[in-house]
Amino acid sequence: MTAVAKDAPVLAVISDLSHDGRGVATADGKTVFVDGALPGEEVYYRTRRRRRDFDEAELLEIVTPSPQRVDPRCEVFGRCGGCRLQHLSAAGQIEAKQKTLLDNLSRIGSVEPGEVFAPLTGPVWGYRRRARVGAKFVAKKGRVLVGFRERAKPFLCDMNRCEVLHPAVGHRLDALSELFFQLTIRHQIPQIEVAIADNAVAMVLRVLSAPSDRDLELMAAFAKRHEIVFYLQPGGVNTIVPLRPPAPQLYYLLAEHDIRIFFEPTDFIQVNAELNRAMVGNALKHLAPQPGESILDLFSGLGNFTLPLARSGAEVTAVEGDRPLVMRARENAERNRIAAVNIEYADLFSAQHTDAWWTRQYDAVLLDPPRAGAAAIVEHMPRFAPRKVVYISCHPGTLARDLGVLVHTHKYRLDAVGVMDMFPHTAHIESIAVLSR
Numbered sequence: 001m002t003a004v005a006k007d008a009p010v011l012a013v014i015s016d017l018s019h020d021g022r023g024v025a026t027a028d029g030k031t032v033f034v035d036g037a038l039p040g041e042e043v044y045y046r047t048r049r050r051r052r053d054f055d056e057a058e059l060l061e062i063v064t065p066s067p068q069r070v071d072p073r074c075e076v077f078g079r080c081g082g083c084r085l086q087h088l089s090a091a092g093q094i095e096a097k098q099k100t101l102l103d104n105l106s107r108i109g110s111v112e113p114g115e116v117f118a119p120l121t122g123p124v125w126g127y128r129r130r131a132r133v134g135a136k137f138v139a140k141k142g143r144v145l146v147g148f149r150e151r152a153k154p155f156l157c158d159m160n161r162c163e164v165l166h167p168a169v170g171h172r173l174d175a176l177s178e179l180f181f182q183l184t185i186r187h188q189i190p191q192i193e194v195a196i197a198d199n200a201v202a203m204v205l206r207v208l209s210a211p212s213d214r215d216l217e218l219m220a221a222f223a224k225r226h227e228i229v230f231y232l233q234p235g236g237v238n239t240i241v242p243l244r245p246p247a248p249q250l251y252y253l254l255a256e257h258d259i260r261i262f263f264e265p266t267d268f269i270q271v272n273a274e275l276n277r278a279m280v281g282n283a284l285k286h287l288a289p290q291p292g293e294s295i296l297d298l299f300s301g302l303g304n305f306t307l308p309l310a311r312s313g314a315e316v317t318a319v320e321g322d323r324p325l326v327m328r329a330r331e332n333a334e335r336n337r338i339a340a341v342n343i344e345y346a347d348l349f350s351a352q353h354t355d356a357w358w359t360r361q362y363d364a365v366l367l368d369p370p371r372a373g374a375a376a377i378v379e380h381m382p383r384f385a386p387r388k389v390v391y392i393s394c395h396p397g398t399l400a401r402d403l404g405v406l407v408h409t410h411k412y413r414l415d416a417v418g419v420m421d422m423f424p425h426t427a428h429i430e431s432i433a434v435l436s437r
Contacts, residue, residue: 009044009060017096019396021084021427023059032057035151036078038066038088039096068092073125073163080157082148083164083425090424094119097419097429104396105417109404117418117432120282122275124424128165129196130271135176137186144180146173146192164425168201169194172226179222183215193233195265196273197250202265204231204240220244237266254280257308259336263328268301272422279392279420279432280308283366286390286416286434289314293363296384298348298377303329303341305366305392310341317357318343351376364388373398378405381412389435394422396429403433412437 014023014037023037025045031054034045042064045057062069072078072086085093098119105111134156137144147159162170180186185207193204211219211232220243223230230243251262252269254277263269270276283305289295291313297306300318302325310316310333318341320326326345333341344357349372365386367374371394381389389412393399406412412435422430 007047009046010057011042011044011063014039014041014043017100019100019427025057027055030055034059036087037062038069038092040064040066041069066092076147076157076159079150080148080159080162081151081153082162084427086425090121090124093424094121094419094421097421097427101396101399101417101419101429101431104400105403105414107400108397109400109402109407111400111403111407111414113414113417113433115416117416119418120275120278120420120432122272122278122421124421125163126165126167126170127272127274127424128170129194129273130269131165131169131194133165133169133173133192133194135180135189135192137181144177144186144189146176146180165194166196166201168196168226168228169203175222175226179218182218184212185209185215193266195250195263195267195269197248197263198252198273200229200248200250201227202229202231202247202250204233204265206233208234210234216243231265240264240266252276254304254308256281257284257311259303259307259311261302261304261307261332262335263302264324267325267328270304270422275420275422275430276304279422279430280305282420282432283390283392284308284312286432287364287366287388289364294360296357296360296362296365296386298365298367298374299369300329300343301325301368303332303343305368306341306343307333307336307338309366310338311336313340314363316341317360317362319346319348319357320344321346321348348374349376351380358383361385364390366390366392367402368392369398371395371398373402375402375405378402378410381406381410385437387437389433391433391435393431393433394428396431399431399433403435406435 012025016024018024023034025032034057036059037043044061047055047057049056068089070089077086135146136156145156147157150157160174188208191206195202229247231240233240251260289312293314295314295316297318300306300320306318329343362384415434417433420430
């Protein structure tokens with residue numbers, strides 16, 4: 001990588017949007033990524049960095065704006081690294097994500113769906129119920145910064161509020177900043193884990209030094225005033241304790257299925273509550289579980305899909321690679337009085353298994369892997385012989401790779417795909433794929 005001096009401005013037309021939300025132009029046969037530019041726009045840009053295969057540029061002037069360009073709501077958009085696409089309309093964001101998904105399927109997996117679902121959408125502001133937020137005392141500013149990191153920089157962004165975080169947190173960044181500034185350990189709180197449950201707002205404070213008695217009093221008063229449950233984390237995850245025990249047991253509802261999912265404040269839950277409820281319903285609609293059918297739910301987590309599937313009367317086997325989540329999923333099944341479910345632990349990035357679930361056949365398989373995808377599982381999908389596969393993905397590249405194997409190697413048909421807007425204003429793409437044998 002080579003940083004460049006002040007080059008002359010270049011006039012170009014933006015042809016596309018990159019996977020991370022930057023405008024794409026071409027200059028002298030070389031791809032240029034222009035931060036903040038949108039497809040169809042004529043812009044002036046200046047090159048910032050030259051790389052072997054592409055250049056990176058800053059946007060100087062928009063000559064012809066896109067009709068999809070909108071004014072960002074956030075005052076620090078462009079500096080904060082939390083969002084990439086607030087300058088693109090909600091409809092434009094969906095269109096761009098759908099195009100990226102289909103491009104990945106074609107280019108990486110060489111597959112084409114029989115149908116493209118209408119996008120699944122939800123709230124676009126104040127939707128984020130799960131986040132890791134940074135905190136840092138900056139003497140020159142005379143305050144504690146609370147927020148996300150700057151775009152492509154290691155520094156915390158100086159921000160007063162966040163428009164995508166749930167308002168219970170996003171609109172209280174200034175108040176948190178003022179609280180931390182009063183503490184003796186203001187230098188020793190590097191991050192906050194945020195978890196918004198249906199019954200509480202939880203924040204886990206990473207504390208590198210023990211708070212004083214006065215600190216504890218100030219935090220307790222703040223928590224009471226703002227109806228927040230503080231936890232302190234002096235070490236690893238197993239050191240997390242409530243500031244003022246007992247803390248409520250956090251949960252979220254899947255009311256349509258009469259399910260209550262209990263979780264700990266650092267457990268993985270989908271960030272967008274409303275979209276998650278719609279996603280669960282969507283997956284069940286395509287799986288169409290019937291009483292007596294056997295369904296395998298892989299990367300099953302807390303039981304987000306497992307328990308609604310089991311509530312339908314199907315016999316569900318759920319497998320998860322995180323032992324604490326397996327324990328909590330079993331507890332969730334018991335609390336929801338669901339018996340027709342078997343929840344197991346296994347490393348799903350390995351194909352070396354001897355457990356009974358690995359040797360059985362199933363009517364349907366649900367996959368909900370992390371960004372790395374499910375390569376080890378799809379390689380061995382024929383052993384399960386499902387008539388239907390539903391794949392929930394948070395990374396279109398690994399989804400395309402895995403669908404390529406299912407279609408070309410194992411002869412499944414890709415019936416349909418669609419985007420689900422779990423992360424508005426970011427370049428992250430959640431999607432669903434439905435396959436049949």
